[in-house]
Amino acid sequence: MxxxxxxxxxxxxxxxxxxxxxxxxxxxxxxxxxxxxxxxxxxxxxxxxxxxxxxxxxxxxxxxxxxxxxxxxxxxxxxxxxxxxxxxxxxxxxxxxxxxxxxxxxxxxxxxxxxxxxxxxxxxxxxxxxxxxxxxxxxxxxxxxxxxxxxxxxxxxxxxxxxxxxxxxxxxxxxxxxxxxxxxxxxxxxxxxxxxxxxxxxxxLPAAQDYRRLKFAGQHVYAFGTDASVRAEMDRLWLRITGGEPGVPGTVKSTGRSIAVPLTALGSARFGFADLCEKPLGSRDFVRIAHQFDSLIIDDVPQMDRSMSNAAKRFILLIDNLYDRGVKLGASFAVPLEELGKDDKTAFEFGRTVSRLIEMQSEDYLGQGLRDTATPVA
Missing domain, CATH: 3.40.50.300 (P-loop containing nucleotide triphosphate hydrolases)
Structure with missing residues (x-):
């Protein structure tokens, strides 16, 4: 050298x-x-x-x-x-x-x-x-x-x-x-x-180890409930995947506008559910996010009934795009995965989403690399 x-x-x-x-x-x-x-x-x-x-x-x-x-x-x-x-x-x-x-x-x-x-x-x-x-x-x-x-x-x-x-x-x-x-x-x-x-x-770059795999090895990536211990568990996972870095606010550029990211560090991002699913974001935005970060944490995913149909549809799109790309996901849920979708309008789509969420916490999924997917034309 x-x-x-x-x-x-x-x-x-x-x-x-x-x-x-x-x-x-x-x-x-x-x-x-x-x-x-x-x-x-x-x-x-x-x-x-x-x-x-x-x-x-x-x-x-x-x-x-x-x-x-x-x-x-x-x-x-x-x-x-x-x-x-x-x-x-x-x-x-x-x-x-x-x-x-x-x-x-x-x-x-x-x-x-x-x-x-x-x-x-x-x-x-x-x-x-x-x-x-x-x-x-x-x-x-x-x-x-x-x-x-x-x-x-x-x-x-x-x-x-x-x-x-x-x-x-x-x-x-x-x-x-x-x-x-x-x-x-x-x-x-x-x-x-x-x-x-x-x-x-x-x-x-023939590095000695797969560092992305090490971040998630042996980790429980989902937490359930709404008390302070759930937030603390997500805080611990966040610091694990960022190597202890607390993170700073960032942005994702998409279709001529900027999407605010509450925390970013070392290729990872942390959002609240509302940041992604209760704002006017669509599939293109979620593809951009999936290409910018290799790991995401989403806090406070609620149970989604008929009053949250739009948010549920965005959540389905979000998980589809993260899954297709192979992005690693950590998340806190108010209820067990099988009880997340309580809206008959999105029941079929939500069934696929729950299936993907179950797979996304598996050692096999967490050990895989990112998949090469094209981005949509802005």
Whole structure:
């Protein structure tokens, strides 16, 4: 390992978590931290060009990014959290890979319907405002290519982003060479893999343990009742999955608005039932939440009778999306699971929800990684 940064901002943030007992030092994570600090050092040294510079130099070589790959639960998302927070630059964005691609497709579709879209290049049209916004750093969570529409677009899209000087840092469960493996017309996808290797350092994260599995090992993730001991049990579970971090308020961006998150820490979020199911949220919002966090705690889930039909429908949608994604759930319920749904209008759907809730507390479910699901177009 050769690195110019031994005490960079990411290393300091990582060391602070270790000092507080939130993390145990992992050599593979430490190496990844150094590589992330190298990217930060490059960005700090690379001064953005002014207007005249951009006019006379249409192509800008970006600072070399990082492609960090490894199995689930190894800490990739946590390291991305530290990196993104430490990147003290304007023009940075972090987004789930599938969400980003959905935005690109939506922008291209809108452009094709416009008057200008008859003859012009739709990829150029969607990239131009991205570059004009001043984007310098694009952080993409969970790059995974299984859709032929994305596969055929990526090379042209990223060629323009890199040419515009955008540095890309991404996490993935697979090596670049395994992206779109056995996909239709994969030979047309190979230039994208070459492009990634040209502009990004490829690094593995072979961490010693599945940290996500350790968070929930041997834990009772549900509590029942309404007294103070139930809240205390959820407090203990929250501190268990966050490594003792109390958490801070956060937000989830969805369909042009922000969803308030009462507490977030280390890829986990804590909500009250009312925060999610008694507000005008829908399936798209719940998908966004499921992609942003790997673990959720929901406090104070009530028994839902006919007077709570709308809240019950949202709860059903929420659990469906968390289950499909493989998000780990801790929750406190006022009554046993079999007694949650007391509305005959939602009885059938609620039966499936209860079945999923039962499965979601099992060791088998808690030991699985997140599933790759696409996000809806905003």
């Amino acid at each position: 050769t690195s110019t940064q031994s005490n960079g901002a990411v290393a300091e943030a990582y060391a602070a978590l270790v000092a507080r007992g939130v993390l145990t030092v992992d050599p593979a994570q430490r190496e990844a931290v150094e590589l992330l600090d190298d990217v930060l050092a490059g960005l700090a040294a690379d001064k953005p060009k002014g207007l005249l510079g951009k006019l006379f130099d249409s192509k800008t070589e970006p600072v070399r990014g990082l492609y960090l790959h490894g199995e689930v639960g190894r800490g990739k998302t946590m390291l991305m959290d530290l990196f993104f927070a430490a990147a003290a630059i304007e023009g940075k964005r972090r987004v789930h890979f599938h969400e980003f691609m959905d935005e690109i497709h939506a922008g291209m579709a809108a452009f094709r319907k416009s008057e200008k879209g008859k003859d012009a290049d739709p990829v150029e049209a969607v990239v131009k405002p991205i570059l004009k916004s001043g984007l310098r750093l694009l952080c993409l969570d969970e790059m995974h290519v299984h859709d032929i529409t994305n596969a055929m677009l990526l090379s042209r899209l990223f060629e323009k982003l890199f040419a515009g000087g955008v540095t890309v840092v991404t996490t993935s469960n697979v090596l670049p060479d395994q992206l779109y493996k056995d996909g239709l017309n994969r030979q047309l996808f190979l230039p994208f893999i070459a492009l990634l290797k040209q502009h990004m350092t490829v690094a593995a």
